[in-house]
Amino acid sequence: MEQTGLNKNASSTKAGFIALIGRPNAGKSTLMNSLLGEKIAMVSQKANATRKRSNAIVMHNSAQLIFVDTPGLHEKEKVLNQFMLDEALKAMGDCDIIVYLAPVTDSIENYQKFLDLNQKRVKHIIVLSKIDQVSQEKLFKKIAQYNQFSDEFEALIPVAVPRKVGHTDLLNTLEKLLPESPYLYDPEDLTSELVRDIYAGFIREAIFENVSDEIPYESDVFIDKIYEEGKVDKIYATVIIEKESQKPIIVGKGGSTIKRIGKSARQKIEALSQKQIFLSLEVSVKKGWSKDKAFLEELGYKQ
Ligand SMILES: Nc1nc2c(ncn2[C@@H]2O[C@H](COP(=O)(O)OP(=O)(O)OP(=O)(O)O)[C@@H](O)[C@H]2O)c(=O)[nH]1
Numbered sequence: 001m002e003q004t005g006l007n008k009n010a011s012s013t014k015a016g017f018i019a020l021i022g023r024p025n026a027g028k029s030t031l032m033n034s035l036l037g038e039k040i041a042m043v044s045q046k047a048n049a050t051r052k053r054s055n056a057i058v059m060h061n062s063a064q065l066i067f068v069d070t071p072g073l074h075e076k077e078k079v080l081n082q083f084m085l086d087e088a089l090k091a092m093g094d095c096d097i098i099v100y101l102a103p104v105t106d107s108i109e110n111y112q113k114f115l116d117l118n119q120k121r122v123k124h125i126i127v128l129s130k131i132d133q134v135s136q137e138k139l140f141k142k143i144a145q146y147n148q149f150s151d152e153f154e155a156l157i158p159v160a161v162p163r164k165v166g167h168t169d170l171l172n173t174l175e176k177l178l179p180e181s182p183y184l185y186d187p188e189d190l191t192s193e194l195v196r197d198i199y200a201g202f203i204r205e206a207i208f209e210n211v212s213d214e215i216p217y218e219s220d221v222f223i224d225k226i227y228e229e230g231k232v233d234k235i236y237a238t239v240i241i242e243k244e245s246q247k248p249i250i251v252g253k254g255g256s257t258i259k260r261i262g263k264s265a266r267q268k269i270e271a272l273s274q275k276q277i278f279l280s281l282e283v284s285v286k287k288g289w290s291k292d293k294a295f296l297e298e299l300g301y302k303q
């Protein structure tokens with residue numbers, strides 16, 4: 001049956017929220033982008049890239065799978081880290097199904113910690129990620145370890161994003177587990193996120209790519225304004241950093257680093273929007289921003 005618009009016939013469709021949960025760097029955001037077939041979430045080789053929940057709406061047969069990407073489960077220290085952990089825990093409690101992602105090289109102890117955190121005992125699937133990085137033998141050994149807990153999970157699916165290994169299997173399994181429901185969003189929508197949040201993520205991704213050490217973790221991005229002028233979308237954004245001493249690093253000699261960040265972010269935004277983009281980046285120092293609750297709310301860290 002062809003679906004057009006919101007489907008009111010609850011008996012023929014399925015829909016629900018699927019939280020992507022796992023340690024930092026497990027590959028949650030990468031998998032969400034890959035299942036959607038569009039890059040909307042920022043990704044990094046460095047851990048603790050994702051800071052707030054975001055979602056991707058994936059249509060599969062007659063099911064609407066709403067994937068919720070979350071910050072990695074990690075030890076808390078700062079206000080921002082506490083926010084990030086709470087985001088993940090809330091997503092776990094609010095969803096229909098959890099996909100617990102663990103790189104195939106990860107220790108099984110982390111899975112046991114996850115089981116303790118899943119206090120509402122929401123149904124979960126294990127996704128063993130990055131299986132392209134190990135031999136078959138190592139993969140089978142790891143599967144055997146997880147299988148000791150087979151009463152706990154609904155399915156275990158090995159996945160590798162580069163060749164989309166395991167994607168159809170994962171979507172089919174999730175479709176079976178989802179409740180019957182009318183669609184919760186327009187099937188044409190890719191996400192319910194605001195464009196400004198997606199673009200801020202791409203600018204953060206470009207910062208992660210271009211500056212090392214602590215700056216990616218001690219910075220954030222605020223979109224000041226976005227407007228259309230002729231065929232061009234104009235975006236004005238501010239990069240917030242923690243210390244005056246970080247300014248020359250992020251700006252670079254003659255502005256070279258901030259220009260590189262801007263160019264890379266612009267290309268990522270253009271790839272998604274399919275429009276010509278003008279991006280202007282300012283740098284502003286705000287000491288202690290990641291511990292300032294009111295300012296964090298301004299940046300969109302609201303629960
Ligand atoms: N080889 C390989 N690399 C992968 C795969 N999936 C993700 N990666 C890489 O793993 C790194 C981390 O990916 P992310 O998607 O940012 O991980 P995350 O779980 O969202 O991390 P946080 O947001 O920090 O919690 C990136 O460099 C990805 O390119 C995979 O299937 N194979």
Ligand SMILES: [Mg+2]
Pocket residue numbers: 028029030042043049050069070071
């Ligand atoms: Mg992420």
